[in-house]
Amino acid sequence: MEEKSYKEYLEHITTFIFDVDGVLTDGSVIVTTDGEMLRKMSIKDGYALKLAVNKGYNIGVISGGTNEGVRLRLEGLGVKDIYLGAHNKMDQLNDYFNKKGIKSENVLFMGDDVPDLPAMKSIGLPCCPQDAVPEIKAISKYVSHKKGGDGAARDVIEQVLKVQGNWNDLYDAKND
Known part of the structure; x- marks a missing residue:
């Protein structure tokens, strides 16, 4: 039986799950003299996340990191989940699926490193940024041409929304 192209999954996606470090950021941190760890996120990813939220898609973020600045940024984009x-991402993923009544075949999960592996193996469309580790690239049905923190999330969101006819109102994501 021939493996389906990742594009055949796009029309059924209702839910996006993203890791943070290495996906929504470039995976690096700037450590200040008082120990605060600063991350950089893409405005283009932010636009796509906000548009997807406004269009009614489920957006979840599951990260091992604990930076409250990340939470504030995502909440500002309308991401609630x-x-x-998260040290065992499967626990959070299962909790999220149960809470929202989500089926794994309707989920796109974008991760970049080994801690994402079990969760990515359990969903319909595992994806990763161009600079993900080899183990993640090996199980991904789509490897973005964009690096983490540099438009990889926008890449997958835009593809899904375009296939489903939802990438049309450029004013839906104001104030990203």
Whole structure:
């Protein structure tokens, strides 16, 4: 039986799950003298996240990190389902699915490193940024041409929304 192209999954996606470090950021941190760890996120990813929220898609973020600045940024984009400090991402993923009544075949999960592996193996469309580790690239049905923190999330959101006819009102994501 021939493997389906990732594009055949796009029309059925209702839910996006993203890791933070290495996906919504470039995976690096700037450590200040008082120990605060600063991350950089893409405005283009933010636009796409806000548009997807406004169009009614489920957006979840599951990250091992615990930076409250990340939570504030995502909440500002309308993302409500944010799991920080997630050391076993399957627990949070299962909780999220049960809470929202989500089926795994309708989920796109974008991760970049080994901690994302079990969760990514359990969903319909595992994806990763161009600079993900080899183990994640090996199980991904789509590897973005964009790096983490540099438009990879926008890439997958835009593809899904375009296929489903929802990438049309450029003013839906104001104030990203």
